[in-house]
Amino acid sequence: MRVHDDDSDPGETQEWLDALDASVRAGGKERGLYLLKKLEEQAQRLGIVAHVQPYSAYRNTIPLEEQGAYPGDLDIEEKITSIMRWNALAMVVRANQAYGELGGHIASYASAAEIFEIGFNHFFRAADATRGADLVFFQPHSAPGVYARAFLEGRLTEEQLANYRQEVGGRGLSSYPHPWLMPDFWQFPTGSMGIGPISAIYQARFMRYLEHRGIAAMDDRHVFGVFGDGEMDEPESIAALTLATREKLDNLTFIINCNLQRLDGPVRGNGQIIQELESLFIGAGWNVIKVLWGSDWDPLFARDTHHALLRQLAATVDGQYQTLGANDGAYNQSHFFGLDPELRALVAHMTLGEIDALKRGGHDFRKLYAALRAARAHRDGPTVVLAKTKKGYGMGGVGESRMTSHQQKKLDLDTLKVFRDRFGLALSDDALANMRFYALPEGSRELEYLRERRAALGGHLPVRRDAAAPVMIPPLDRYGQFAIHAADHEMSTTTAVVRLIGNLLRDPALGPRIVPIVADEARTFGMANLFRQIGIYSPVGQLYEPEDAASMLRYREAKDGQLLEEGITEAGALASWVAAATAYSVHGVAMLPFYIYYSMFGFQRVGDLIWAAADQRSRGFLLGATAGRTTLGGEGLQHQDGSSHLVAATIPNCRAYDPAFACELAVIIDHGARQMMEQQDDVFYYVTVMNENYPQPSLRDGAAADIVRGMYKLQSTAAPDNVAAVRLLGSGAILREVIAASALLRDDWNVTSDVFSVTSFSELARDARDVDRANRLEPAREPRRSHVEQCLDGAAPIIAATDYVRAYPQLIASYVGAPFVALGTDGFGRSDTRAALRGFFENDRRHIVVAALHALTRQQKISTATVAEAIVRYEIDAATLAPWTH
Numbered sequence: 001m002r003v004h005d006d007d008s009d010p011g012e013t014q015e016w017l018d019a020l021d022a023s024v025r026a027g028g029k030e031r032g033l034y035l036l037k038k039l040e041e042q043a044q045r046l047g048i049v050a051h052v053q054p055y056s057a058y059r060n061t062i063p064l065e066e067q068g069a070y071p072g073d074l075d076i077e078e079k080i081t082s083i084m085r086w087n088a089l090a091m092v093v094r095a096n097q098a099y100g101e102l103g104g105h106i107a108s109y110a111s112a113a114e115i116f117e118i119g120f121n122h123f124f125r126a127a128d129a130t131r132g133a134d135l136v137f138f139q140p141h142s143a144p145g146v147y148a149r150a151f152l153e154g155r156l157t158e159e160q161l162a163n164y165r166q167e168v169g170g171r172g173l174s175s176y177p178h179p180w181l182m183p184d185f186w187q188f189p190t191g192s193m194g195i196g197p198i199s200a201i202y203q204a205r206f207m208r209y210l211e212h213r214g215i216a217a218m219d220d221r222h223v224f225g226v227f228g229d230g231e232m233d234e235p236e237s238i239a240a241l242t243l244a245t246r247e248k249l250d251n252l253t254f255i256i257n258c259n260l261q262r263l264d265g266p267v268r269g270n271g272q273i274i275q276e277l278e279s280l281f282i283g284a285g286w287n288v289i290k291v292l293w294g295s296d297w298d299p300l301f302a303r304d305t306h307h308a309l310l311r312q313l314a315a316t317v318d319g320q321y322q323t324l325g326a327n328d329g330a331y332n333q334s335h336f337f338g339l340d341p342e343l344r345a346l347v348a349h350m351t352l353g354e355i356d357a358l359k360r361g362g363h364d365f366r367k368l369y370a371a372l373r374a375a376r377a378h379r380d381g382p383t384v385v386l387a388k389t390k391k392g393y394g395m396g397g398v399g400e401s402r403m404t405s406h407q408q409k410k411l412d413l414d415t416l417k418v419f420r421d422r423f424g425l426a427l428s429d430d431a432l433a434n435m436r437f438y439a440l441p442e443g444s445r446e447l448e449y450l451r452e453r454r455a456a457l458g459g460h461l462p463v464r465r466d467a468a469a470p471v472m473i474p475p476l477d478r479y480g481q482f483a484i485h486a487a488d489h490e491m492s493t494t495t496a497v498v499r500l501i502g503n504l505l506r507d508p509a510l511g512p513r514i515v516p517i518v519a520d521e522a523r524t525f526g527m528a529n530l531f532r533q534i535g536i537y538s539p540v541g542q543l544y545e546p547e548d549a550a551s552m553l554r555y556r557e558a559k560d561g562q563l564l565e566e567g568i569t570e571a572g573a574l575a576s577w578v579a580a581a582t583a584y585s586v587h588g589v590a591m592l593p594f595y596i597y598y599s600m601f602g603f604q605r606v607g608d609l610i611w612a613a614a615d616q617r618s619r620g621f622l623l624g625a626t627a628g629r630t631t632l633g634g635e636g637l638q639h640q641d642g643s644s645h646l647v648a649a650t651i652p653n654c655r656a657y658d659p660a661f662a663c664e665l666a667v668i669i670d671h672g673a674r675q676m677m678e679q680q681d682d683v684f685y686y687v688t689v690m691n692e693n694y695p696q697p698s699l700r701d702g703a704a705a706d707i708v709r710g711m712y713k714l715q716s717t718a719a720p721d722n723v724a725a726v727r728l729l730g731s732g733a734i735l736r737e738v739i740a741a742s743a744l745l746r747d748d749w750n751v752t753s754d755v756f757s758v759t760s761f762s763e764l765a766r767d768a769r770d771v772d773r774a775n776r777l778e779p780a781r782e783p784r785r786s787h788v789e790q791c792l793d794g795a796a797p798i799i800a801a802t803d804y805v806r807a808y809p810q811l812i813a814s815y816v817g818a819p820f821v822a823l824g825t826d827g828f829g830r831s832d833t834r835a836a837l838r839g840f841f842e843n844d845r846r847h848i849v850v851a852a853l854h855a856l857t858r859q860q861k862i863s864t865a866t867v868a869e870a871i872v873r874y875e876i877d878a879a880t881l882a883p884w885t886h
């Protein structure tokens with residue numbers, strides 16, 4: 001049923017409103033709420049269903065009567081904020097005066113300065129002797145404001161500010177929050193929009209997890225996230241909103257800087273982003289607090305008895321708010337207040353200057369403070385503060401609420417003077433012209449205030465720490481016997497990794513620190529036994545009798561459950577993994593997460609989250625299961641992964657492996673666990689595992705170190721009447737085809753071959769690249785040889801076959817001196833049997849043999865007629881289209 005705006009019986013309407021007013025006056029707000037609830041129930045009985053949007057009037061949520069006193073010194077805080085504004089602006093303008101190409105943003109922090117400052121002066125707590133720090137996610141392009149404050153606090157030098165965005169050489173400051181590049185400062189990378197919001201939610205959830213599992217106390221530590229209104233359009237920004245309510249995360253507050261603009265223009269020119277966000281968050285169950293208007297609007301609202309002001313505010317779209325924001329008092333008088341006689345009367349007593357100075361709520365400390373205090377006091381769910389601001393606040397005609405505000409990075413002297421005068425900055429014309437940074441003199445009241453406030457809140461922020469006690473890994477033969485002494489026992493590498501995790505979970509020291517994570521695929525990977533063994537985490541335990549209660553593998557949810565079952569959200573599961581993988585830094589407790597997923601839905605689907613995980617120095621295992629393009633049989637084009645290893649190779653601190661055998665896998669997991677938990681290196685591991693069952697060999701003596709390096713010789717297959725020799729390299733799912741090919745080469749063609757198992761082409765390539773560089777830059781020294789050069793010395797052709805695109809083995813091609821042929825799975829995957837797929841992609845044993853013979857023709861070891869014969873013998877259809885063409 002639609003609600004009509006025209007009132008058919010105003011007298012009756014007024015009676016109802018008066019009755020509600022009287023009840024609230026007599027019985028308070030709770031009585032009012034009760035009546036509304038009863039009315040709603042009755043309306044439902046009468047079949048009246050409301051389809052109104054769940055948003056409130058276009059005004060502040062917290063009424064003036066409930067605002068409370070302001071605990072800070074407004075004069076000083078405003079002065080300090082003005083100085084921060086200046087330093088942030090000067091940092092960007094200076095960098096761009098010196099080097100026009102450096103970029104940077106002024107307008108975003110200009111809109112967010114009061115939001116940041118209210119946090120820094122009153123809410124964001126650092127770690128002290130009694131408790132850990134709050135977690136704060138900063139809007140990335142407002143980073144200059146965070147640097148400006150760190151400078152005033154004496155944490156950053158003038159030289160560092162002057163080197164904003166000039167990081168090469170190590171003196172400068174990162175453009176955006178990057179823990180990799182500023183490891184003592186930034187905690188959370190937010191530069192890629194959307195990653196901050198989803199990460200903040202999963203960090204808040206992981207804090208509960210640690211607490212419920214008895215691993216770390218959280219006291220009243222809180223997660224704050226300051227994000228942009230444009231940023232909320234990212235799918236990741238809103239993907240986990242309902243998780244936050246479902247898990248009652250009252251340790252979480254979002255503050256959305258609603259300056260109504262993004263980069264190109266208005267976020268919702270023809271609508272109202274604030275109302276839209278309010279509906280969204282209310283729908284997701286959040287506590288919503290709107291901070292729209294500053295204190296100087298309070299008297300206007302008080303006199304707006306007929307709601308003319310509220311009606312006009314509701315009727316004004318954001319594109320118009322922006323134009324109003326960009327223009328002066330006279331324009332606002334004629335184009336807003338002048339539109340309605342009641343409104344005109346409302347501001348009749350005000351000068352144009354006063355109208356011009358009316359502030360938006362997000363620039364008013366009192367309003368922001370009341371909102372954040374209410375957010376901190378809110379229980380049983382997260383809060384979002386929607387703060388209405390002006391983009392480029394204070395930048396005058398060149399930047400305030402302009403379409404081009406976001407891109408503005410150069411300001412002329414006149415604009416700087418207007419800025420200085422508006423914020424009452426004690427800067428000479430000369431200081432302006434030279435964009436001098438403003439430091440607070442020692443002994444000044446402002447500096448003392450600044451220090452006092454931070455001391456009261458525990459110290460500086462942001463600070464990234466890196467001090468967790470190492471956790472010892474048990475000896476491999478204690479938990480990996482089954483894999484290293486497999487003795488041709490049949491199993492898949494997925495089964496092996498699940499057994500390894502299961503065994504590690506039983507270790508008294510390491511076990512509790514393991515965090516298995518799945519995105520609704522535990523059964524796929526044979527992990528259902530973990531449901532009962534360690535339980536599935538739920539903050540409320542299990543409120544129902546599970547259908548399979550009698551089963552050994554029952555679905556057991558528990559408050560201290562260890563497994564994180566994230567449901568069908570790879571982005572959420574990855575964010576969850578990051579929370580665990582950074583716990584060593586964020587909470588000082590090292591955790592070891594294993595997130596196991598369909599490999600295609602990793603780097604391909606949430607690659608940017610993995611990049612951010614690398615930036616924040618995550619430590620943990622990503623397990624790409626059902627990996628490759630031909631082991632997954634029936635699944636088809638969208639499931640078959642031929643590229644993840646190539647992408648993994650581009651992430652500097654990601655060590656990626658594609659083991660074929662359980663014993664290789666065990667060595668890699670063991671090495672990785674030690675590197676991350678004992679040595680505490682800032683690396684993470686990506687390991688692919690498959691679901692194909694085959695006999696698993698035992699670990700060769702002395703092979704372990706080479707497995708970690710990336711390759712080892714598996715066997716030499718000597719042909720009795722040896723006509724030629726080749727080297728065959730294989731990894732993961734295709735290694736067994738390579739071994740089979742070596743037998744065919746011997747039996748059918750009298751060709752000898754050495755077979756190497758390559759556990760990681762990317763690790764080999766990295767080592768070779770390092771060696772190559774060292775040799776080039778120190779030409780006088782005795783040249784070093786990389787592992788790949790040592791293994792593949794000589795001239796015999798090399799055939800490398802994997803279940804990935806050819807570019808993956810080609811990572812090492814330029815480091816070997818012999819002819820190099822790569823076979824792989826370029827093209828779109830499709831569903832069929834494993835054998836059919838390997839035939840289709842031309843990486844099965846037959847094609848490996850043909851490739852080897854062909855390579856030998858180039859060395860005049862074998863005739864082309866022999867190659868043609870092999871093609872016929874193996875029934876290869878030479879006329880078929882190449883797999884990557886269809």
Ligand SMILES: Cc1ncc(C[n+]2csc(CCOP(=O)(O)OP(=O)(O)O)c2C)c(N)n1
Binds near residue numbers: 194
């Ligand atoms: C994933 C991603 N896409 C695009 C960008 C480029 N970008 C940086 S800031 C910005 C606009 C942000 O608007 P908003 O979130 O409203 O923040 P504001 O600057 O208005 O405070 C864009 C598009 C980015 N950093 N990340």
Ligand SMILES: [Mg+2]
Binds near residue numbers: 229258260261267
């Ligand atoms: Mg914006």
